[in-house]
Amino acid sequence: MQNSVITKYGLHGKLTAQSGKGDELAEILLQAADLLKSAKGCHLYVISKDQQTAENVWVYEVWDSKEDHDNSLQVAGVRELIGKAMPILAGQPEKGMEFTVLGGTGLN
Template identity: 70%
Template sequence: MNNKYGLHGKLKALSGNGDNLASILLEAAQLVSTAKGCHLYLVSRDTKEAEAVWVTEVWDSKEDHDNSLKVEGVRELIGRAMPLLDGMPEKGQELEVLGGAGIN
């Protein structure tokens, strides 16, 4: 198996905007789910930090991930999410995905 490209990052919303941010990221998940090379785009709420939303992604390659930003509608969602953020998003942790359940 070729190793996959993974990202894991936290986005923190301004107070009271965690649900809105999560909703936008779930819309993004639907848009990129059919993009070339997408294996996983998982949106999760932090159980200890109400306004924090985590995104975990698995792609065939970094190039496929980068190209997903060009999927129709993704830029519009980014534009809607940015005003909800409490500062700039933390740089996501890049991962070399070795395998696991559901990752082919």
């Protein structure tokens, strides 16, 4: 049986909150995940907390394309959530790791 390759755009990044603000940052990102459920091209937007450092929050995303990802900033409410998150970050967000998703469970 031959595997079919499905190419998608992926992004994995870490945001670090100020001391004691990790839960607040995670909640803001979970609100963003809720907004992105119906965003064009969004297959996965997962928020995780680091088990070793409570202020580190990870975002794992899979999109049809980088363009769809970039356009997600136009989804109603997303920019407002970014405005809430920025003041509680401990510095600028790190550039996420971009990658090409080739396939796997749950990707159509």
